[in-house]
Every structure is written in C-alpha cells, then in structure tokens.
Amino acid sequence: MDVDLIFKIAAVGIITAVLNQLLVRSGREEQAMLTTIAGLVVVLVVISGEISRLFAMIKSMFGF
Numbered sequence: 245m246d247v248d249l250i251f252k253i254a255a256v257g258i259i260t261a262v263l264n265q266l267l268v269r270s271g272r273e274e275q276a277m278l279t280t281i282a283g284l285v286v287v288l289v290v291i292s293g294e295i296s297r298l299f300a301m302i303k304s305m306f307g308f
Contacts, residue, residue, distance in 0.1 A: 249294065256286050 260283030
C-alpha cells in the first residue's frame, strides 16, 4: 500500500465533507446526500483496484 492512496482517500473525504456542509447550510440536503454518496463511490472505486491487487498477490503466493 502506498502513502499516496491514503492521501487520495483523505482528500476525497475532506472535499466531500466541505461540500456536504456547504450544501446543508444552504438548505440543499438532497444534493448534500448525493455528494456524500458520490464521494463514497469514488473511494470504493479507488480501493477496489487495491483489493484486486491484494487478491492477485495472495493467489500467486499459493500458486492457484
């Protein structure tokens, strides 16, 4: 795991949190919820690549 991955996830989290607060304070709760869900999806897509690499490494270790 690379440190850049942690920074990417943290950056997405911070941006999502700021946008969420701005939208909630302006009375747009629906858009705030969609922004939060979009941030979660972005992080899951980034992490899915790393999980795929992990399973490939485990598979190669056991010779499957």
